[in-house]
Amino acid sequence: MKRVVVLILALFTAIYIYAIEIPYSKVPVKTADNRISDYVRVDPKDKLLEATPTNTWLWYDEDNLYALFESEMTPDFMIGNYNSRDYGYDCDFVRIQLITIPEAFFAYYYIAMPNGSLYDGVRNSNMGVDNQWNSSYSYESDIGDSIWTVLMTIPLGELRFQQKCPYQWKVICTRYYGKEKDFYSAPYADTEQRLDYFAAGKDITLTHKVKKSLDLQFKPYYVKSYDLVNKTQSYDPENVGMDIAFNPGSRTRIKVSMNPDYSDVPMDNASDVYNSKYPQYFNENRFFFTEDIDALGVNSEIFYSRNIVQPQLAFKLTGNNKAVNYGILGAIDKEIKDEDYIINSNDYYQVLSVIPNWRRLYLRGTLISRTNDGYYNHVFDSGIKWEFLKDLWIRSYTTLSIQKNDSETGEELQGALESLNLKYRPNNWDLEIYYTRITKDIKLDAGYFWEGDMEKAGCNFEYSGDATENYVKSYGYSAWAEATNRSLSADPYREYAMGTYSWIRFRPDYSFNCNVSSGSERGYDCRDFGYYSANMGMTLNKWDALGGSLSLSVGKGLIYQLNDTYNRWGYNYNLWGNLVKRVNYSFWGSTTHYAYEKETLVTQNGQTQTVILDNAYNILNGSLSVNPNIRLRISNGVNMTTYASAGVFANIGFYSNLRYEFKPECFFNLGYKTRQFQDEQASYDYPLGHYSRSSASAYLKLSYTM
Structure with missing residues (x-):
């Protein structure tokens, strides 16, 4: 009997220790009962305790959940730059994830940064984060001599949860150190746990009823554009539209968009699609x-x-x-x-x-x-x-x-x-x-x-190594193989492919990777061609002003228009960083060379013709953003390809957009977009060649949320 009593007492004690009953209060509450501490490192996955402790206290009222973070600052504490909402982070931060329906496998995701930028979203069952979801959360950040304090306010009426009170939720708190790129979590929760990640959160109980907001929003907008090529302006009913968002219950969201406009969406990036089947x-x-x-x-x-x-x-x-x-x-x-x-x-x-x-x-x-x-x-x-x-x-x-x-x-x-x-x-x-x-x-x-009339079978394996005590943060390798039978209903034939990939990440800020692949592919004259590709790259992210990656590749592959294989070599690069506070940039591109001549004789169906293909070209994309404050963002972008075809020697696009949030969720956009093509190559008189505009427009867009 004594053993039974002891076991029951131990069980209730364990439940009490594990679960937190969140206090209901209009004023801050800081007690041992509503505190979350003992953050442990999850990336690298060595479960080391945080050297500079972080403490988190939670309380709530009928409208909001409040999270107070107090974190000791390291000498490398990173404030980072102002960024537009959900743009990214290059600084220390604290994060809280609310799991309101544990069996549904999603978590609301809120980040607070020293610079005041907003970053929220929903983590889904595949561990990705949907940043397109935006809440009305806010926070206050105070940087003291040795302690960084954050008070976060999360509106509860926006969330999906079961209406039965008390509410049984879970929470995961995170502290990120920007310089070391280390993640600490309380309790321990690693995304490689997959769906068990959502069960790993700290149990919390809310005993008082939460007020559910109707959350009905109307966002009418107006767009005015001017074509700078044809010298025409637009104004008709298609320049006016409306977005309606309605949350009829705590688990349902409805959105309607009438005549949606995407003038302020950036242009698509330039990419290498010049030898693609599809x-x-x-x-x-x-x-x-x-x-x-x-x-x-x-x-x-x-x-x-x-x-x-x-x-x-x-x-x-x-x-x-x-x-x-x-x-x-x-x-x-x-x-x-x-x-x-x-x-x-x-x-x-x-x-x-x-x-x-x-x-x-x-x-x-x-x-x-x-x-x-x-x-x-x-x-x-x-x-x-x-x-x-x-x-x-x-x-x-x-x-x-x-x-x-x-x-x-x-x-x-x-x-x-x-x-x-x-x-x-x-x-x-x-x-x-x-x-x-x-x-x-x-x-x-x-x-x-674009595929059909085929079958394929394959296998793959991957190994991911844990952090070591020396400089290695993570490492791994993988391999795969696949066989495909095509044209099953007519004249079947087989293709194969295989490859391997390996990587290693060193503390705190550089990594190497390598991959090799090979296979076979059939041309249009029923000949089978073998191909291979090898790639080696490295990434360095040591300085705030400059980070980058570079990869070199060689290979041999089927050129579809020439119906033959040719050697190829090239490199890809990526540069990013913060030039000064509130100004960040990124550039990425590639250079590709093929071994075929620009003019090649090709015989198909008994007829010989000359096929002209560029054999050396560059692709470049770039962005530059200026963030004077949280509500104002100026975005600029450029994309260019030097692939020559049909008398055009290069194509270039440019956009610029100013977005100002003059009230919460109310935006003023002013922008410019243009596309040009190079119809004359560089010469003594024209060092950059001659460009003609294929399109150019300026636009103004005003949206107001009610």
């Missing part, structure tokens, strides 16, 4: 389509939002019911014509998704549609991931498609994609084998998908 892939940078997209559980193969060129109306609903996430997205594209030729049709896009997700079992069901008069393409995508033994996962994905287009054959086409994966992740290892089969008539018109 159309260029553009990353999505439009806010509406990037925010909460993870809630839909789709990848770009089945839903590629850049297919929606200029939406007239777009809406989105995302929500959560305990372990089930759901989402709906719809958009009507705008018809764009050049005289009688339709460049872009007014298709309707829709995504419906339901994702039950438990710690050891993940399910997904998604319906993607793209429709118009006389045309439809419906896709059902489903998946299951199950950890049936510790660290041993089985994954299966099935995608079914149906398409009919009266303007083409009018025939209804049906296709399927099936994939099976087995993954084992013991300790620092990651081992995987997989098989995928795709039928000939699969159609994923809403996505970025």
